[in-house]
Structure formats: C-alpha cells, structure tokens
Amino acid sequence: MNENQPATVVGTGASPAFPKQAGEAPARWAWVERCIWTERRLKRLDEGQEQTVWFSLWDKVWQSDNLDQAILGVILNRGSAGVDGQTTEQLKRDWTPQRDQLQQELSAGSYRPQPARRVWIPKLGSAELRPLGIPAVRDRVVQTALRAVLEPICERDFAEQSYGFRPGRGCLQALERVEGLLQSGHTWIVDADLKAYFDTIPRDRLLAKGRERIADGKVLRRLEQYLAAGVMASGKDWQPSDQGTPQGAVISPLLANLYLNPWTMKWLGKDIR
Numbered sequence: 127m128n129e130n131q132p133a134t135v136v137g138t139g140a141s142p143a144f145p146k147q148a149g150e151a152p153a154r155w156a157w158v159e160r161c162i163w164t165e166r167r168l169k170r171l172d173e174g175q176e177q178t179v180w181f182s183l184w185d186k187v188w189q190s191d192n193l194d195q196a197i198l199g200v201i202l203n204r205g206s207a208g209v210d211g212q213t214t215e216q217l218k219r220d221w222t223p224q225r226d227q228l229q230q231e232l233s234a235g236s237y238r239p240q241p242a243r244r245v246w247i248p249k250l251g252s253a254e255l256r257p258l259g260i261p262a263v264r265d266r267v268v269q270t271a272l273r274a275v276l277e278p279i280c281e282r283d284f285a286e287q288s289y290g291f292r293p294g295r296g297c298l299q300a301l302e303r304v305e306g307l308l309q310s311g312h313t314w315i316v317d318a319d320l321k322a323y324f325d326t327i328p329r330d331r332l333l334a335k336g337r338e339r340i341a342d343g344k345v346l347r348r349l350e351q352y353l354a355a356g357v358m359a360s361g362k363d364w365q366p367s368d369q370g371t372p373q374g375a376v377i378s379p380l381l382a383n384l385y386l387n388p389w390t391m392k393w394l395g396k397d398i399r
Contacts, residue, residue, distance in 0.1 A: 155168050155171075155278065156294075157293040157294055158274075158277075158278050159191075159192060159195055159274040161189065161191035161192055161195065162186050162189075162192055162274060162275055163278055168278075171278060171279065171282055172282075174282070178339070179338070179339055179340065179341040180279055180339060180340055180341060180342065181341045181342055182342060183275050183276075183340065183342040183345050184232075184342050184344035184345050184348075185233075186275045187232065187268070187271050187272050187275050187345070187348075188228070188229050188232035188233055188271070190225065190229065192271045192274055192275070193225050193228060193229060193267065193271055194225060195270075195271075195274065196267045196268070196270035196271035196274065197217060197221060197224070197225060197267050199270050200214060200217065200263060200266045200267050200270055200376075201214050201217060201218050205260070205263075205266070206243075206245075206260050207243075207260075207262075207263065208240060208242065208243050208260050208261050208262030208263060208265065208266075209240050209241055209242070209243045209262060209358045210240060210262045210263075210264075212262060212263045212264065213263065214263055216263075217263050217264075217267070224264065224267075228264060228267060228268065232268065235344070237268065238351065239261070239262075239265045239268070239348075239351055239352050239355045240261070240262045240265060240355065241355050241356045241357050241358040241364055242259030242260055242261050242355065242356075242357045242358070242372050242374065242375065243259070243260040243261075243262075243357070243358055244257060244258070244259060244260075244357040244358060244359045244365070245257075245258050245260060246258070256373070257325070257357075257372075257373065258372075258373050258374040259357050259372030259373060259374040259375060260374050261372075261374070261375050261376070265352075266375075266376050268348075269352065269375060269376035269377040270376050272345070272348065272349075272377060273376060273377055273380055275345075276340070276345070276380065277293065277380055279339050279340070280339070280380060280383065280384050280387075281293070283339070283387060284383060284387050284390075285387060285390045285391055285394060285396075287303075287390070287394060288383065288387070288390055289303070290379075290383065291379030291380070291382065291383055292383065322370075323382065323386075324370055324371055324372070324373045324378060324382055325369070325370040325372075325373070326369060326370055327369065327370050327371055327381070327382065327385050328369060329350075329353050329354075329368070329369050329370070329371075331385065332353075332371070332381060332384065332385045333346065333349065333350060333353075335384050335385055335388070336349060336381075336384065349377070349381070352371075352375065352377060353367070353370075353371055354366075354367065355367075357372065
C-alpha cells in the first residue's frame with residue numbers, strides 16, 4: 127500500500143442505483159445519466175480546475191430524457207406517498223401526462239415543491255425515534271432529475287476515502303477497504319457519530335458551498351426552495367424548517383456530503399479552498 131495514501135474510511139451510507147442510459151464513458155463516470163453527461167461534458171468535468179463553475183444547468187434538469195429516467199427511478203424505488211397522497215403506482219399509470227406537466231412547470235418557472243410529510247421511525251440500536259420527511263412523488267421526480275445533473279459535479283471534489291451515499295459505493299466497499307487496511311498492519315479505528323447531522327446542517331453555509339461550483343441561479347433557487355419547504359405533521363399542521371436538509375428527500379444525501387466534504391478533506395490533511 128502507498129504509505130502516503132491516508133488510511134481512512136468515511137461513511138458507509140448506501141446510494142441507490144437507478145438504470146442509466148448506455149454509452150461509452152470512463153469507468154469513473156459509468157453511472158452518470160448519458161442524456162446529460164456527454165463525452166464533451168465529462169471531458170470538461172475531468173479537466174476542470176478548482177475555480178471551475180457551471181452555468182446553464184437548469185434546462186438539463188427538465189429535458190424529457192432526464193425526467194423519464196427520474197420517473198423510472200422513483201417508480202422502481204417505490205416508497206410512500208407525500209402530502210398530496212399521490213402514489214408511485216399512480217405515477218406509473220399517468221407517466222406521460224405527469225412528465226409533460228412537470229416539464230411545463232419547470233420550464234416556465236411555476237413549479238413549487240410541496241412540504242414533506244413528517245413521519246417518525248425507529249432509530250437503529252436505540253429506543254428513540256428519528257424524523258423522516260417524505261416528499262411528494264412529483265417532488266421526488268424533480269429531485270432525482272436535479273441530482274442527475276449535480277452529482278457528477280460534486281463527485282469530482284469528494285474525497286476518495288468517503289463511501290457514504292455515493293454512486294457505486296456503500297458498506298461492502300467500505301468493509302473491503304477496512305479489511306485491506308487491517309491486513310496491511312493498521313490496527314486503530316476511530317468511530318465518531320455526528321448527532322442529528324442531516325437536521326442541523328447550517329443552510330446558509332450549505333448553499334454557499336453549492337455556489338462554489340454552481341452558477342445557475344435557477345438551480346440554486348430550487349435547492350433553496352426544497353430546504354425551506356418545511357414539513358407537514360399530522361396531515362395538516364405545516365412546520366417551517368430553518369436549518370438542515372430533510373432525511374428522506376432524494377437530494378439530501380448529496381447535499382449532506384457536499385457540506386461534509388471540506389471537513390473530511392481537513393481530516394485527511396488535504397488543502398481545500
């Protein structure tokens with residue numbers, strides 16, 4: 127093993143894998159949506175510098191192929207209905223009109239996300255309950271389409287030693303890395319937990335991190351709307367949210383990694399902006 131390589135494994139949250147369109151791409155980017163990330167864009171992504179920012183992304187979010195892939199992903203992932211009661215089965219039945227309606231709203235700027243439906247689920251290894259915010263099905267579609275545009279841009283900057291909620295990575299890959307480190311003679315493991323991490327991320331700092339790479343105001347405003355949409359408790363009581371990114375939202379794991387990455391880099395002793 128290269129002694130200069132940090133012996134670190136960060137996070138093990140799984141990232142969902144949705145079907146991707148076929149096409150030639152470097153192995154590093156085999157998971158991207160090829161209807162958005164062409165060879166030319168991937169080359170620009172790989173050759174970009176730390177100061178590189180991305181403009182004109184919003185129209186990529188609502189293009190038909192990307193929305194179709196997002197709808198397929200949401201249907202395959204199933205999940206409960208949001209505050210409007212729409213199910214993934216209804217989305218499947220009304221696929222084309224639903225896509226066309228979303229596309230019209232997104233292109234015209236009239237789309238607004240609904241509050242997430244608040245539910246409480248058991249916390250693993252504890253008697254406590256943790257909050258989960260379930261977005262409406264149509265909001266999950268838009269978040270999935272938005273993630274397809276933003277995730278490769280963020281992935282380029284994320285630490286190699288990070289495994290949580292990332293494409294093609296998860297618990298298995300993290301365990302393989304740990305096993306390799308143990309076999310090479312490493313014996314120490316540092317176990318740390320950030321309490322209520324998703325729920326306590328400072329929103330202004332998170333959006334500031336997004337602006338370092340994203341210069342499309344429409345994309346940034348949409349992210350801000352998701353974060354500020356609040357939650358609906360007991361089916362009727364709307365509650366505002368002034369910090370954090372709701373657990374249960376499709377876009378939240380990516381945003382959580384975006385905010386955590388500078389801390390991870392500092393831990394690894396790497397220079398960051």
